[in-house]
Amino acid sequence: QKEVEQDPGPLSVPEGAIVSLNCTYSNSAFQYFMWYRQYSRKGPELLMYTYSSGNKEDGRFTAQVDKSSKYISLFIRDSQPSDSATYLCAMISRAGGTSYGKLTFGQGTILTVHP
């Protein structure tokens, strides 16, 4: 079983829809949670970073972390065609003094927002 499981999609939604992307994890040592966006033929870019349980909002994006359920989500409001990309959740464990340089990723969800 993978440490991080992500709904694989693909997901296709109309412009303006609310998108929900989800990941679950099994390693309780994960403490830092990130969402990356990757466009075709590009490297991933960081969208959101959270540490504690709860919600964090940045414009149209809201990241939600529930450590008790080992579940994280990313919500995109008023989705736009430019949001079409692969979305990856990522996590960092600091167990055993592991540095912040090791990210464990979910499989990624391909999102298409059509006009």
Added chain:
Amino acid sequence: KAGVTQTPRYLIKTRGQQVTLSCSPISGHRSVSWYQQTPGQGLQFLFEYFSETQRNKGNFPGRFSGRQFSNSRSEMNVSTLELGDSALYLCASSQAGGSYNEQFFGPGTRLTVL
């Protein structure tokens, strides 16, 4: 500020050969991490280098190795290539230090093994 650069962008090799990929981090960044991305396995951590020392290692065979130079530039090497090594290889740099710092990814090197 220039981003993370990776060379070459595309590479075609045959089984049994070896390959060296290069990564230049953002100026001032001292940590470089390498990842392999495939459709089947997704993004998987290979290793991380900081101050010319390997600080973390993923679950890859010894055919995968890396190094970091004093200017923080990093290289990774794959020896005795196998078909399954075909992937996008990404490097990411960060300022490192004692707290979380964002990792910035390069565009990747697309390796095809024939």
